[in-house]
Amino acid sequence: MIFCEKCGNLMIAEKKKGKMKYICRKCGHTSRGKKVVSTSISEKVEEKEEKIPVISEKDVLEEFPKTKIICPKCENNEAYWFMQQTRSGDEPPTRFYCCSKCEHKWREY
Ligand SMILES: [Zn+2]
Ligand SMILES: [Zn+2]
DSSP: OOBOTTTOOBEEEEEETTEEEEEETTTOOEEEOOOSSOSHHHHHHHHSSSOOOBOOTTOOGGGSOEEEOOOTTTOOSEEEEEEEOOSSTTSOOEEEEEETTTOOEEEOO
């Protein structure tokens, strides 16, 4: 529960464009809640039925799920994974891995 910074009254949550907003019913003070979706990737993913993360240049790897897989380069046993659409759009997206240690990227065959 969130209380108003100004009057201490209980604030009500309202969801707008995927973001939570809190409004005080007493004084009308609004406060932005914790972001429900943090990046544009999550918004894109929401539209699809499957929850598959898709990476782009600006995305932060830390937001992707990790899996236990051996890095072919440094033999670290953990990597982030994500799906990426190949340039020809009619092929299914390929799963890529990115080593959590050396950031080596490779694709699943
Ligand atoms: Zn208030
Ligand atoms: Zn590695």
